Amino acid sequence: MHPSIRIEGSILTGDIVESIASGDRLDGQRSQDFGFPTGTPVKDEIADAWASARAFWTAYQSKLERLREGASGATETRNLWITPLLGMLGYTPELASKGEVVNQKNYAISHRDTARDGFPIHVMGWHDSLDKKRQDSGPRMSPHALVQEYINLTEHLYALVTNGRQLRLLRDSSRLISSPSSNSIWSASSTKSCLPTSRCSSACSMPPVCRFASLPPARA
Numbered sequence: 064m065h066p067s068i069r070i071e072g073s074i075l076t077g078d079i080v081e082s083i084a085s086g087d088r089l090d091g092q093r094s095q096d097f098g099f100p101t102g103t104p105v106k107d108e109i110a111d112a113w114a115s116a117r118a119f120w121t122a123y124q125s126k127l128e129r130l131r132e133g134a135s136g137a138t139e140t141r142n143l144w145i146t147p148l149l150g151m152l153g154y155t156p157e158l159a160s161k162g163e164v165v166n167q168k169n170y171a172i173s174h175r176d177t178a179r180d181g182f183p184i185h186v187m188g189w190h191d192s193l194d195k196k197r198q199d200s201g202p203r204m205s206p207h208a209l210v211q212e213y214i215n216l217t218e219h220l221y222a223l224v225t226n227g228r229q230l231r232l233l234r235d236s237s238r239l240i241s242s243p244s245s246n247s248i249w250s251a252s253s254t255k256s257c258l259p260t261s262r263c264s265s266a267c268s269m270p271p272v273c274r275f276a277s278l279p280p281a282r283a
Contacts, residue, residue: 072236112151126139135189137188140187145227158173159174182221183219183222184225185210185222191206193226220235
């Protein structure tokens with residue numbers, strides 16, 4: 064399979080990922096599905112987007128090398144990497160001015176895509192863990208747990224959470240027919256990250272799905 068992809072639960076199957084990567088899957092992969100005129104070489108558009116992504120990645124990694132000691136790198140991750148990367152995938156992340164209160168709990172999701180009904184996008188820093196809460200500040204739980212609990216309680220079906228090195232697509236687990244203990248995660252590692260198409264496919268019921276290739280090794 065693909066060492067950069069980890070799937071938990073039933074959000075996707077390995078067969079679907081493999082068929083997309085091999086080019087065998089035609090639904091949602093045609094030029095018109097991505098908003099291009101019929102006959103537009105999708106692979107050329109992917110190559111252009113990949114070149115842009117590599118340039119963003121290089122600038123981002125260069126900035127991380129100059130971070131002051133103890134800095135999380137959240138601003139750099141947001142401005143130099145995740146916002147431009149998601150922009151190539153058809154998202155328009157907007158920084159949220161405040162959290163949303165649900166059942167008397169505040170969910171401080173960092174970004175929303177208002178063009179996608181407020182699609183939740185939670186961006187942390189390169190030095191933040193997605194599975195552990197910050198010790199000195201921040202929300203009451205880990206970024207992953209915060210976003211998963213939020214979408215389980217609201218009308219949102221999917222959400223993204225990332226720290227720049229990992230990009231996780233989460234699904235509302237309360238709507239899945241599966242074991243209650245089963246998480247639903249699609250995770251891409253930035254050390255071998257997803258190769259973005261320049262526009263999302265309108266044929267997909269999920270948020271835009273990526274093809275896959277390797278980025279230069281990430282710095283610790």
